[in-house]
Each structure stands twice: as structure tokens, then as C-alpha cells.
Amino acid sequence: MVRDLAGTATLVSAISDEQMCPRSTVAVLRLLTRVRTAVQAAHAEYTGTAPAQDDILDLRALGQRSRTPAGIRTPKSVDLRTIRQRWLRDLLRTWTIQQRPGADEFGRTLRGVELASRALAPRPGTDDPARLRYDDVTAVVESFRTALKLDGEPAGWNYRMSIASHFFALIDYSRRSGTTENLSAAFVRDPATHRIAQEEANEDEIGKAIPEPVIRQLDAHLETLGQGKARGQRTLAPADLQLMYRTLYILLRDTGRRPLEILSLPLDCLETRNDQISLIWNNHKTRRYRRRLPITASTADAIHTWRARRDQLQPTLPPAGTAFLFPALTHLATRPYLHTSYLGETLRHWVDSIPHLHGEGANPHGNPLPFDRALIYAYAFRHSYAQRHADAGTPLDVLRELMDHKSVSTTQRYYTVSLKRKRDAVTKLSAHVVDNHGRPSPCSESAYELRSIAVPYGGCTEPSNVKAGGSSCPIRFQCAGCGYYRPDPSYLTAIEQHINELRADRETAQAMDAAEFVTTALTAQISAFEQVTDHMRRQLDALPDAERHEIEEASAILRKARAGTHTLLPLTVITRTNPA
Missing domain, CATH: 1.10.443.10 (Intergrase catalytic core)
Structure with a gap:
């Protein structure tokens, strides 16, 4: 850089870096940019025209940088004339010069000031800080509640909370430092009223997991x-x-x-x-x-x-x-x-x-x-x-340990399925419901969800059990022999696992020399469940590849929905009293 600038009279000029050092590499030009920025800032301060005295705030002259995935980036100047109120513009400029905030803190404060300026502009008297009222704070907070991202999409709760906090931190700085003269005492946030309530997550939104x-x-x-x-x-x-x-x-x-x-x-x-x-x-x-x-x-x-x-x-x-x-x-x-x-x-x-x-x-x-x-x-x-573990039916407490979460509610979110995806899955699977003999027994989507209840190995349509939420089976959950049993392909994994458990129970019963009716009952259950799975497998194999893939995806969604349903035990609180 020194070699290429040997004939240059001054670094304080409007000539671009590329024109000053046409033969230099990218690294040299980057260094030249930083040197010129420092020299120009010192020259402006020496001549009494520091960058902070203008409405165009030169952040490079203030030494502001931010770290990005691509490395260290030097931000450019910011036009403060977008802020309509002179007192608010001067406050932001003074705070930036004196506090020298980082790029992220400055960016969020600037965004908060811009939204506040836009909310105050149509309201009378807001150009004078002494005439600000409590209602003006309410208007500013409302602009934060409805804030949009720069791309026009609704801003998240964390971001809206952040810009609100940064803006009111700026107002608090103004009161402590006396930067804004005659700032109205009524222009203050009420913690009880001016809150940005945390919104529930949109259940129709697909999660962040990569499929x-x-x-x-x-x-x-x-x-x-x-x-x-x-x-x-x-x-x-x-x-x-x-x-x-x-x-x-x-x-x-x-x-x-x-x-x-x-x-x-x-x-x-x-x-x-x-x-x-x-x-x-x-x-x-x-x-x-x-x-x-x-x-x-x-x-x-x-x-x-x-x-x-x-x-x-x-x-x-x-x-x-x-x-x-x-x-x-x-x-x-x-x-x-x-x-x-x-x-x-x-x-x-x-x-x-x-x-x-x-x-x-x-x-x-x-x-x-x-x-x-x-x-x-x-x-x-x-x-x-x-999500992979939740889809596979990993127990909630096991997944909580695997994720190392302190709160079980954090883990529970992975079991929550969007309403849209669940409805789509129900639509696909309702046409593939079978009875306890494996014969097709399709139903409507409303019947699938309203007139049946999920039991461990399929859907149950027995009225009293449906009314009791699946906890009152008249024949003690002998699903394979029940005429109200309605499984679908989403239960295949559970049924096949249950068949293996029944086979193990039968081996145990035979080793214990149990009565014949015990092994006969177990064998009958195994045969009945195998009949159901064989019929469903044949039906799935007969489908085109694309449709079979959709059924498998819908089955995984409903398995995840069922795995995320956990009912608390009906415990009774007993108050103990000391004996007299």
C-alpha cells in the first residue's frame, strides 16, 4: 500500500480506493479502506466537522463493526433523516457517539426509534418532547406489537421485545444524561399496560426439523x-x-x-x-x-x-x-x-x-x-x-434425557404436530381403515376423529369406550376379537411389536406349563392380529409407489401425534393434620 501511494498527495479525497491503488490486491484495498476511514475521521475532528454533527452518521468513523458468518464486516453510514422528530434524532446521534454501541445493539435501537418516530408522526405535539403524553407511549408500544421484519414478514416475539427494550433503554439514557431537555415525565412505559404478550406458537407452522x-x-x-x-x-x-x-x-x-x-x-x-x-x-x-x-x-x-x-x-x-x-x-x-x-x-x-x-x-x-x-x-x-425420536415413539422422559432439557415442556414441543399436517394425514388414512378381520372399512375424516378413540393397537368405535376417552373397554382391551376394532396403517408398527410380545408371552406360558386355555387364547390373538397386518400389508403393496409413500408419511405424523398425548394420573391431594 505504501509503495502504491508514493505519489499520492492526500488520503482525504473523494478518489476511490481502486483508483488510488489500481495494482493492489483485495487485501491491500481492504487495509487502505480502514486507513482512510481513520484518517478522514481524525481530519473531520481536527477541522471541527466531526461525523456526529451531521444527519448522516458515519459508523465507520466511530469504529463500529459486526461479526458475521463471512467474517468481520464494516458497516456504512446511516441516514438519520428518516427519523422525523428532531429531538429523537439528536438523542440517537448523541447516544451513538457517547456509548459507541455494537452493530447489533445499534441496529435494534435504530429500528425501535424508526418505528416510534413513525407512530408519533401523525400525533399532534410530538415534535416537542415537553408535550409528550402517556397516550403517545401507548401508540409507540402498539407499533412494536405489530412490527414487521425488513422483508415484510411478521416479526417474532423475541425481536419485537428486543426493539422495545432497546428503545426504552434509549429513553432512560436520555433522562439520566439530560440529553433531551424538558422531556415529559408522562412519556414513560407502564410495565402492567405496555407489555408485548408472548404469543403461542402457530400450530399450523411446520417445525424447524429437516425432513x-x-x-x-x-x-x-x-x-x-x-x-x-x-x-x-x-x-x-x-x-x-x-x-x-x-x-x-x-x-x-x-x-x-x-x-x-x-x-x-x-x-x-x-x-x-x-x-x-x-x-x-x-x-x-x-x-x-x-x-x-x-x-x-x-x-x-x-x-x-x-x-x-x-x-x-x-x-x-x-x-x-x-x-x-x-x-x-x-x-x-x-x-x-x-x-x-x-x-x-x-x-x-x-x-x-x-x-x-x-x-x-x-x-x-x-x-x-x-x-x-x-x-x-x-x-x-x-x-x-x-423429531426423529418423537416420530419413532421414543418416550417423553427418554427424549428429555437425550436432549438434556431441564424442562419437560421443552421436549414436549417436538411431539406437537401442526393441525394442518394432522388433518392431511387423517384424510389419507381414513380411506385405509380395516376391521378386526382385516377387511376394508373406510370412514369419513369426522368419523375417524370424532366417533373413534385411539387405543394402543388401533382405533376403537365402541360408544362407551369412546365416551370415556378410551379408558373403559367392556372386554378389557381384547382388540383382536372385538367388532368395534378399527386399525389403519399408522398402527402397523405397534401391532407387529404387540405380536412379538404375545409370542414371547406364549413361550413363557408353555415353559411354565400353563393351562391350555392360556396358550390357546394367546395363539388366537396372534392369529387375529396377523390377519389384520397381512391384509394391510397387501393393500399397501398394491398401491402406486407415490401413494404408498404418502401413506407412510401420514402414518408417521399420526404416530407422533399419539406419542405426544400424555394424560396425567387422577391423583387426589390428601391434607395431613397433626393428631390432637
């Missing part, structure tokens, strides 16, 4: 992960980078841990007890360390493969990351293990490079719909892991 068919498509392209624009390519050879990122993907997919928990795994993260392999990991979010998670042998093999190669690379890696499975790749890293931005950027490049990713469903021509690639990111694999 299993999409994960299978990603697995098919796993060999290309880490090619091309993989972060860290200057430190490791291409083959080593690919092996590292493939291992990271496998761990994200198979363990459901958060990205930081994977990246910060200790070097000795595997433990074997009684032939069970466990992953040793640290829950940084709740500060619970050395947690144990059961994993499969294939997942452990992926760790062993990378560990062996990582040990060979250790002499070329920074010594700070010696204790970590995925160490930092440069000596300038701020953490001893790989940064999350490296993983996020490499995953994004890989996903975008895959030619085709199909989602669920098809268009009117029968062609599969493309999947939104923006929904594939490192944290989403945690949701997929939980």
Missing part, C-alpha cells in the same frame, strides 16, 4: 462436502478438510448436539461401558459439563477415523487446540477450537452446490417440489434428531 427424506438426499452427496469454498483451506489439505467437515456433519446428524457443543468436543470424547459407546460432551448453554450421550458404532467409527488423521496433523496445527477434536486452524483464532462461522459457511456452500433437493409433496404435474435450502443449517439438525 428425513431431505437428510437422505444430503447423505447421498456427502462426498462433496468440504470441496471448493471450505473455510480453513489454507491450513489443511483438501482431503483433510473434507474428512473433517464430513465428520462434523455426521455428528450433527446423529447426535442432535448444538453446533458449539460439537465443535468444542474434547479430544477424548468417547467412552465405552458395558459395550455401550457414549459421547462425552459439554452443555455450554446451561453449564452442565461432561454429559454422556449413547451413540451408534457407525458414529463412533467416524470419530475414530478423523481422530487418527487429526493426530497425524497435530504438528502443523496451532498448539492452543491440542485438547480438542476439532482444533482451531490458525494461530490468530480467538478460540482453541474451530469457529462456528467456518462450519456454517461450509455447510451453506455445500447445500447450495447440490443440484436438486426435493421436499415433501408434488406439483399438479406430479413432479416433486424443491426444498427451501435456507432451512438447512447446522442447528436445524438438532431439531431433526429430536
Whole structure:
């Protein structure tokens, strides 16, 4: 840079960096931009025209930066003239100069000020801070309640709460510092009235889990992960980078841990007890360390493969990351293990490079719909892991332990199925209901949900049992011999598991030399349930592949809905009194 600027008279000019250093590299031009920004800010301060005195706020001159997945980004100037009230504009400018907030804090405060300015503009007297009233605060809070994101979509509750908090923190700063003269004492938030109530999650919204068919498509392209624009390519050879990122993907997919928990795994993260392999990991979010998670042998093999190669690379890696499975790749890293931005950027490049990713469903021509690639990111694999277990009927308390949740209500969310998806599943399966002999017995969607109740191995239409919510079967749940028994393909897994249990019970009864009527009854139940499953299997095999796939997906949805229904025991509270 010094060589190229030898003939330049001044750095305080309107000439672009590219014109000043036409032969320089991108790195030199980036350095020149930072040097010129510092020089121009000092020159403005020396001449009495500091950037804070104008309505165009130069954030670069204030040294503001933000960290993004692509690295450190220097923000540009901000036009404060979008804020219509002069007192509010001056307040934001003064706060920014004196407090020097980070980019995220400034961005949210600016957004809150812009919304407040827009809400106050049509109200009389709001240009004078001394004339502000309690009703003006109400109007501002209402603008936060109905705030939209920059893309026009409704903003989430956390974001709306955040911009409201940042705006009123700015007002509190004004009162403490005396920045705004004569600010009305009535312009204050009432915690009881000016609240942004937390909204219930939209049950029609599909969760953040990546569907299993999409994960299978990603697995098919796993060999290309880490090619091309993989972060860290200057430190490791291409083959080593690919092996590292493939291992990271496998761990994200198979363990459901958060990205930081994977990246910060200790070097000795595997433990074997009684032939069970466990992953040793640290829950940084709740500060619970050395947690144990059961994993499969294939997942452990992926760790062993990378560990062996990582040990060979250790002499070329920074010594700070010696204790970590995925160490930092440069000596300038701020953490001893790989940064999350490296993983996020490499995953994004890989996903975008895959030619085709199909989602669920098809268009009117029968062609599969493309999947939104923006929904594939490192944290989403945690949701997929939980949803996979919920779909498989993993008990709630077991999944809570696997996810390491403190509250069972957090785990319960994964069992909640959107109303739309459940209705679609009911529509598909209501046409495939059979009776206790396996003969087709289709019903309407309303009859499926209103005139039947889910019992362990199928639907029950016996009126008294339906009325009692499935807890009052007249023949003690002998479903296989009941004329009111109405199973469908979503119960196939449960029925087949029950058949295996009945066979085991029959073997036990025979070994105990039980009476003949016991084994005869068990054999009859097995035969009846096998008749049902055989008929359903034949019906499914006769369907076209696309329709059979839809039935299987609908079955998984309803199994998840049933697994998420947990009824509390009817306990009675007894108050004990001391004897007289």
C-alpha cells in the first residue's frame, strides 16, 4: 500500500480506493479502506466537522463493526433523516457517539426509534418532547406489537421485545444524561399496560426439523462436502478438510448436539461401558459439563477415523487446540477450537452446490417440489434428531434425557404436530381403515376423529369406550376379537411389536406349563392380529409407489401425534393434620 501511494498527495479525497491503488490486491484495498476511514475521521475532528454533527452518521468513523458468518464486516453510514422528530434524532446521534454501541445493539435501537418516530408522526405535539403524553407511549408500544421484519414478514416475539427494550433503554439514557431537555415525565412505559404478550406458537407452522427424506438426499452427496469454498483451506489439505467437515456433519446428524457443543468436543470424547459407546460432551448453554450421550458404532467409527488423521496433523496445527477434536486452524483464532462461522459457511456452500433437493409433496404435474435450502443449517439438525425420536415413539422422559432439557415442556414441543399436517394425514388414512378381520372399512375424516378413540393397537368405535376417552373397554382391551376394532396403517408398527410380545408371552406360558386355555387364547390373538397386518400389508403393496409413500408419511405424523398425548394420573391431594 505504501509503495502504491508514493505519489499520492492526500488520503482525504473523494478518489476511490481502486483508483488510488489500481495494482493492489483485495487485501491491500481492504487495509487502505480502514486507513482512510481513520484518517478522514481524525481530519473531520481536527477541522471541527466531526461525523456526529451531521444527519448522516458515519459508523465507520466511530469504529463500529459486526461479526458475521463471512467474517468481520464494516458497516456504512446511516441516514438519520428518516427519523422525523428532531429531538429523537439528536438523542440517537448523541447516544451513538457517547456509548459507541455494537452493530447489533445499534441496529435494534435504530429500528425501535424508526418505528416510534413513525407512530408519533401523525400525533399532534410530538415534535416537542415537553408535550409528550402517556397516550403517545401507548401508540409507540402498539407499533412494536405489530412490527414487521425488513422483508415484510411478521416479526417474532423475541425481536419485537428486543426493539422495545432497546428503545426504552434509549429513553432512560436520555433522562439520566439530560440529553433531551424538558422531556415529559408522562412519556414513560407502564410495565402492567405496555407489555408485548408472548404469543403461542402457530400450530399450523411446520417445525424447524429437516425432513428425513431431505437428510437422505444430503447423505447421498456427502462426498462433496468440504470441496471448493471450505473455510480453513489454507491450513489443511483438501482431503483433510473434507474428512473433517464430513465428520462434523455426521455428528450433527446423529447426535442432535448444538453446533458449539460439537465443535468444542474434547479430544477424548468417547467412552465405552458395558459395550455401550457414549459421547462425552459439554452443555455450554446451561453449564452442565461432561454429559454422556449413547451413540451408534457407525458414529463412533467416524470419530475414530478423523481422530487418527487429526493426530497425524497435530504438528502443523496451532498448539492452543491440542485438547480438542476439532482444533482451531490458525494461530490468530480467538478460540482453541474451530469457529462456528467456518462450519456454517461450509455447510451453506455445500447445500447450495447440490443440484436438486426435493421436499415433501408434488406439483399438479406430479413432479416433486424443491426444498427451501435456507432451512438447512447446522442447528436445524438438532431439531431433526429430536423429531426423529418423537416420530419413532421414543418416550417423553427418554427424549428429555437425550436432549438434556431441564424442562419437560421443552421436549414436549417436538411431539406437537401442526393441525394442518394432522388433518392431511387423517384424510389419507381414513380411506385405509380395516376391521378386526382385516377387511376394508373406510370412514369419513369426522368419523375417524370424532366417533373413534385411539387405543394402543388401533382405533376403537365402541360408544362407551369412546365416551370415556378410551379408558373403559367392556372386554378389557381384547382388540383382536372385538367388532368395534378399527386399525389403519399408522398402527402397523405397534401391532407387529404387540405380536412379538404375545409370542414371547406364549413361550413363557408353555415353559411354565400353563393351562391350555392360556396358550390357546394367546395363539388366537396372534392369529387375529396377523390377519389384520397381512391384509394391510397387501393393500399397501398394491398401491402406486407415490401413494404408498404418502401413506407412510401420514402414518408417521399420526404416530407422533399419539406419542405426544400424555394424560396425567387422577391423583387426589390428601391434607395431613397433626393428631390432637
